[in-house]
Amino acid sequence: MDLASGDLRGAEKKLNRLLGVESSRDLPAAYGSDTALTLLERATVLQAMGEYRLSARDFTAAEKELEFLDIANDTAGEIGKYVFSDSATKYKTSPTEKLLINAFNMINYLALGDLSGARVEARRFQVMRKYLADYFPEEPHGAFGSYLAGFVFEKSGEPEAALRHYDEVLQQVDVPELHEPIRRLAALTPFRTPRIEAVLSQPTLASHVPEPPATDEPEAEEGEILVVLKTGTVPVKQAARIPIGAAMGLAANYVSGATTLLEYGLFKVVVYPELLPHENRFTGGSLVLDGRSERLFTLTDIAQEIVAEYEKVKPKIIGAALTRMIMRAASAEAARAAGRRQSGALGFLAAALVEGTLVAMDRPDTRSWSMLPAHVHVARIPVPAGTHDLRLQLRGRSNAEIIRTVEVPPGGFAVVDVTTLR
Amino acid sequence: MMRLRLPLLLVVASLATACSGPKAVRGGPGTDRPDLDRAAMSTGLDREDLNYLFQENIDRLLASRAWQSFRMAPTRPVIAIWPIRNDTTEHIDNQLNTLLATLESRLVESGDVLVVSRERQREMAQEVGLQNTNAVYDPATVARLSKQVGAQYYLTGKIQAVDERAEGERRVQYTLTLQLIEVETSIIHFQHTSVRTKAIVR
Numbered sequence: 001m002d003l004a005s006g007d008l009r010g011a012e013k014k015l016n017r018l019l020g021v022e023s024s025r026d027l028p029a030a031y032g033s034d035t036a037l038t039l040l041e042r043a044t045v046l047q048a049m050g051e052y053r054l055s056a057r058d059f060t061a062a063e064k065e066l067e068f069l070d071i072a073n074d075t076a077g078e079i080g081k082y083v084f085s086d087s088a089t090k091y092k093t094s095p096t097e098k099l100l101i102n103a104f105n106m107i108n109y110l111a112l113g114d115l116s117g118a119r120v121e122a123r124r125f126q127v128m129r130k131y132l133a134d135y136f137p138e139e140p141h142g143a144f145g146s147y148l149a150g151f152v153f154e155k156s157g158e159p160e161a162a163l164r165h166y167d168e169v170l171q172q173v174d175v176p177e178l179h180e181p182i183r184r185l186a187a188l189t190p191f192r193t194p195r196i197e198a199v200l201s202q203p204t205l206a207s208h209v210p211e212p213p214a215t216d217e218p219e220a221e222e223g224e225i226l227v228v229l230k231t232g233t234v235p236v237k238q239a240a241r242i243p244i245g246a247a248m249g250l251a252a253n254y255v256s257g258a259t260t261l262l263e264y265g266l267f268k269v270v271v272y273p274e275l276l277p278h279e280n281r282f283t284g285g286s287l288v289l290d291g292r293s294e295r296l297f298t299l300t301d302i303a304q305e306i307v308a309e310y311e312k313v314k315p316k317i318i319g320a321a322l323t324r325m326i327m328r329a330a331s332a333e334a335a336r337a338a339g340r341r342q343s344g345a346l347g348f349l350a351a352a353l354v355e356g357t358l359v360a361m362d363r364p365d366t367r368s369w370s371m372l373p374a375h376v377h378v379a380r381i382p383v384p385a386g387t388h389d390l391r392l393q394l395r396g397r398s399n400a401e402i403i404r405t406v407e408v409p410p411g412g413f414a415v416v417d418v419t420t421l422r
Numbered sequence: 423m424m425r426l427r428l429p430l431l432l433v434v435a436s437l438a439t440a441c442s443g444p445k446a447v448r449g450g451p452g453t454d455r456p457d458l459d460r461a462a463m464s465t466g467l468d469r470e471d472l473n474y475l476f477q478e479n480i481d482r483l484l485a486s487r488a489w490q491s492f493r494m495a496p497t498r499p500v501i502a503i504w505p506i507r508n509d510t511t512e513h514i515d516n517q518l519n520t521l522l523a524t525l526e527s528r529l530v531e532s533g534d535v536l537v538v539s540r541e542r543q544r545e546m547a548q549e550v551g552l553q554n555t556n557a558v559y560d561p562a563t564v565a566r567l568s569k570q571v572g573a574q575y576y577l578t579g580k581i582q583a584v585d586e587r588a589e590g591e592r593r594v595q596y597t598l599t600l601q602l603i604e605v606e607t608s609i610i611h612f613q614h615t616s617v618r619t620k621a622i623v624r
Binding site: 068116117124127 | 464507508509510511512513515560583585586587590591592622624
């Protein structure tokens with residue numbers, strides 16, 4: 001789906017057609033192999049349109065379906081995957097994508113001012129992050145989700161939970177803007193890690209005297225604005241071809257079956273899904289609040305995380321494609337042997353027909369969450385309660401300006417969320 | 423020709439039947455599918471679970487010593503009901519609000535206490551800018567607002583969850599805790615916790 005022109009309504013309509021529904025108010029009646037993925041795409045588009053309630057509902061529905069997929073055997077799909085094609089199975093999200101579902105949904109609830117709903121997503125993020133950390137301890141994930149979860153718990157008056165999540169952020173990237181909230185929270189809880197100790201040991205500026213954390217108490221007049229800018233989209237998968245020899249070099253450890261059969265096959269290249277970078281129009285931005293420049297911090301390079309994650313599994317994917325080629329070659333040889341009993345020409349034709357049919361059915365799985373933003377930039381700005389003018393200049397191959405008027409309640413917060421999707 | 427067509431039609435008809443899409447059905451008491459509500463669809467809390475969790479708490483509350491003393495009291499005490507804090511991993515705030523309405527009805531019907539309209543409480547929270555904020559769960563704020571609406575006691579609580587995933591399974595253990603607290607002294611006169619577990623297993 002090309003969003004270069006920024007036609008979000010058009011994208012929404014296309015996605016609704018794919019889901020078989022009349023409008024975004026509707027959820028699909030049944031879930032096919034791509035439904036959960038299409039819902040994720042629609043949720044992302046709806047969030048970019050500022051339709052936060054509908055987006056939240058879509059993310060939740062998609063997540064529930066994907067959770068069942070993770071747990072279910074998906075027996076029929078697995079069989080189809082082995083013999084024919086990766087795309088025969090239902091779409092499953094990668095660890096990075098799993099964590100981003102809850103992170104993006106936290107934005108929906110924060111933008112709606114629904115702290116209770118945001119806490120639910122923060123806790124879901126926490127559960128998924130712990131699960132992934134247990135199985136992939138060497139791969140820290142989800143700095144963006146941890147940042148938002150920390151914010152949610154900080155605003156909910158749960159200092160220890162907030163500090164734990166901010167510490168997760170520090171494990172991946174140092175965000176100077178978090179130092180001040182960390183100092184304030186550390187005054188309320190004994191929770192410490194070497195990273196938090198390091199922040200606390202740094203000298204504070206005179207203007208950064210630790211204050212009690214912002215609460216929802218009416219007497220607290222100062223509020224806060226959280227700006228979240230999501231630019232571009234991640235690389236998408238496209239079918240790529242690689243000679244069998246090169247493929248064997250990359251994926252020999254993941255191939256099963258008699259590789260000698262590949263010599264008899266008609267096809268000498270392996271078709272597999274490859275990530276191709278997206279030409280993004282916007283890559284960052286700058287921020288002016290009430291006439292004063294504020295720093296936007298690039299918190300997460302989702303595109304890079306997706307590429308790194310994919311590169312790790314690519315040998316397995318190419319190996320699976322090679323294994324399917326071997327099975328096709330074996331089927332073709334069986335057909336050739338059966339045909340030869342009648343004539344040599346018939347044997348060749350039968351083999352070619354079987355292999356050709358199976359190749360036609362074998363489509364590489366190029367599905368991915370294509371509207372996932374490539375970069376996330378954040379800013380936290382303490383402000384007096386009241387009305388504020390915010391200007392966001394988008395930068396990249398193109399330039400654009402977004403102007404918002406932001407209302408900050410006394411002692412509360414406001415979230416400004418901008419998604420470019422291009 | 424007919425011999426060929428008839429089996430073909432049968433195959434097409436059976437395929438059409440097999441491929442027929444989902445349809446809406448009616449279930450629950452008084453229908454031909456009385457057990458429809460009983461099946462668990464997810465690890466979330468459905469009406470069955472919430473009814474169970476609430477029912478047990480309400481039954482215990484009405485049988486408690488504190489409630490007995492209300493019945494014996496010369497004047498009926500005034501009780502305010504505040505939102506139950508959702509500390510779970512499920513979006514159940516709407517269901518909790520529905521059940522608070524049920525709780526309100528049960529207390530009013532008991533005739534043992536006077537209940538402050540939750541609508542009035544909501545208005546008051548709105549007046550002081552606390553609606554949709556976290557302050558409606560803060561004990562000090564709740565006590566202050568309860569006093570302002572003339573309540574001697576308030577009912578509050580929270581629903582929590584221990585949510586765990588392991589290879590191929592997910593289990594969520596829910597606990598609903600209900601508390602009856604005296605506004606002036608913050609003494610807890612009643613507290614009970616009911617539990618329910620939901621899981622997705624293979």
